[in-house]
Amino acid sequence: MHRIVQFSPVIVTILMALLPIPEGLSPEAWYYLSIFVGVVVGLIVEPVPAALVGLAGVTVVALLGLVDPSPTASRAWALSGFSNSVIWLIFAAFMFALGYQKTGLGKRISLILIKYLGKNTLGLGYAIACADGILSPFMPSNTARSAGTIYPVVSNIPPMFNSTPDHDPRKIGAYLKWVGIASTCVTSSMFLTALAPNLLAVDIIHKATGLHISWGEWASVMLPAMIPLFLLTPWLAYIIYPPTQKKSPEAPHWAASELTRMGPITRKELMMLGYALLALTLWIFGKRVGVDSTMAAILVLTLMVLTRIISWEDVITNKSAWNVLVWFATLVAMASGLDKTGILQWLGALVATDLQGLPPATVALMLVILFFVLHYFFASTTAHTTALLPLVLAIAAPLMPALMLQKLALMLAASLGLMGIITPYATGPAPIWYGSGFISQARWWGLGAIFGAIYLGTMAVLTSIYI
Known part of the structure; x- marks a missing residue:
């Protein structure tokens, strides 16, 4: 069992990559998403240090040319987090x-x-x-x-x-x-x-x-x-x-x-x-x-x-400082790849189809919840905002009146701070507090889920009242 847990990131990545490629995604995008999910699993079970999990994910993606076939462009992407x-x-x-x-x-x-x-x-x-x-x-x-x-x-x-x-x-x-x-x-x-x-x-x-x-x-x-x-x-x-x-x-x-x-x-x-x-x-x-x-x-x-x-x-x-620097820089790069490979646009199209015909207030509440939960895939609130906010607003625009869309926009923006609680990499200061070593990776994810649910519940109630 210990061996299975230790190799679970690799197992999850391979099994997901072997599944049929969903319609609307290129093979490169699907393989990228498989590696990304494997990295998230690695951050949860931590078979090796978290920084090494991120570094391995970025390296494999760059070597396979999944973000860009050009070796020079792949290298630039892989190192982009270090300039953040x-x-x-x-x-x-x-x-x-x-x-x-x-x-x-x-x-x-x-x-x-x-x-x-x-x-x-x-x-x-x-x-x-x-x-x-x-x-x-x-x-x-x-x-x-x-x-x-x-x-x-x-x-x-x-x-x-x-x-x-x-x-x-x-x-x-x-x-x-x-x-x-x-x-x-x-x-x-x-x-x-x-x-x-x-x-x-x-x-x-x-x-x-x-x-x-x-x-x-x-x-x-x-x-x-x-x-x-x-x-x-x-x-x-x-x-x-x-x-x-x-x-x-x-x-x-x-x-x-x-x-x-x-x-x-x-x-x-x-x-x-x-x-x-x-x-x-x-x-x-x-x-x-x-x-x-x-x-x-x-x-x-x-x-x-x-x-x-x-x-x-x-x-x-200062080992802790350099460890967090490598860890966070690689995760920022991995998160940016979701947009570059078209995965976010694909997800947006799927969501818009499923929301057709629902009451506008229900759509607004579901989008606030989705916007919050998708932050599990991001190591930067800035990246999350840049990649997802325009996408969610584009999904909502044809589904609700202009005034409701404006109110939804405020709810989406106001949830950005709260969603920083869910993972050890969800917001800028999180790696610092986590890096102190007092709270284990597994415990942090558990507490993040509990407090994330409380914070999301607050936003859901506020959205229902405000909109």
């Missing part, structure tokens, strides 16, 4: 976390959090969620917000309770990590400016339907639904995936004594704090002056090395 800006923003976020750790600033901030909120684990969960919620309207990159700003602080808390990936992760670490990613998915849908693909989606909607969705209109529809979900998320995680350590009344006293032992804040801590504030300022206001968020992160990373907050040796030996 989110990939390098994630990489820089790992280095920020290291800077917080090496200077002691992360420990100091964590101790302050514990001192005031550490009487119970649930309180810490709400502290993480509230930090994300406060920043979300001002930071269109949830990777910068969650992975670059909040994760480095949270990562310092579990070791203080002797909770590590290898020793008692469920004590407190796994719960805090899950709250971190679950909260940012909710806040990403709460505000138009809380997720970069939200802004891309609004532009696509305007071009497709003529509807312009303002910040206020988005908030007026989404806040009534997202605020209750936001407030419930830490508690739901506490119930569904509970930490074994519930209370720690002695923690605030211990934190206060540890702060005293650390002494006054050091020069390097102040420098790290300055770099963090510089990155935060550039992430919030950078676009106004033409500074890209990824380049801002790389600038700060360079300054950290030049001023010896971290060393170049720290950068090149």
